[in-house]
Amino acid sequence: MRPVEVDEDFAAFVGAHQDKLQRAAFLLCGERExxxxxxxxxLTRTxxxxxxxxxxxxxxxxxxxxxxxxxxxxxKTGPEVLTDGLPERSVGDDGSWAQSLTIRRALQQLPPRVRVVVVLRYFEDLDVATTARTLGIxxxxxxxQTSDGIRRLRELLSEVGTDA
Incomplete structure (x- = not known):
């Protein structure tokens, strides 16, 4: 690779967008490093x-x-790692993640109607039509309300701490 001269415009670009790129990368790969x-x-290629x-x-x-x-x-690395034995079942495989204190606190901050819709749609896995019939709306x-609830949950959960 040839050396790259960094100008002020590029430095400003990096300052404005580096965190966004790192968050997107974390969502892709799941590992901070x-x-x-x-x-x-x-950023180097850019x-x-x-x-x-x-x-x-x-x-x-x-x-x-x-x-x-x-x-x-x-x-290059492949999506799987081959092993001789089966992996142990993770703690969250039984759905207990939905009972976590953080999720419950965030849900409690939603307006009641929005909370009900989010819980029915995502925790009870109901489709839109069934949720509408269930609530009579x-x-x-x-x-x-699903859109509003998910947007608000994202805000609340990002405040809890994602330093990706």
Whole structure:
């Protein structure tokens, strides 16, 4: 690789978007160190082509590199690790994750109607039509309350702590 001169525009780009790229990478791979490496790879490749992409859509370019680098890495290592024995069952396999204190606290902060819709849709695994019939409301109301509830849960759970 050739050395890359970093200009002020690129430094500002990195400052504004590095955390977003690392969060996206963490969601892809699930490991913090690997996520940092993927984000760094995306930023390095973006820097190499900065003069060409700076006036276009540099964040989209960096995200594309991030996803491509992840797929390349996955292809090299493969999705599975072969072992002689079966893995032990994880603690959360029985659905107890839904009972965690963090989830319950977040759910309690939702408005009651929205909470009921979210619980029926995601914890009880009901479809939109069945949820609407169960609550005696329109399917559109179920959809909008589901959307509002999930958005709010994401906000609440991200406040709890994701330092990816």
């Amino acid at each position: 690997q996520a940092r490496d993927l984000a760094q790879e995306a 820097a190499q082509h900065w003069s060409r992409v700076r006036h276009e859509m540099p964040l989209a370019y960096a995200r594309r590199i991030l996803y491509t680098a992840h797929v390349d890495q996955w292809r 329109a399917q559109g109301t179920v959809k909008s």
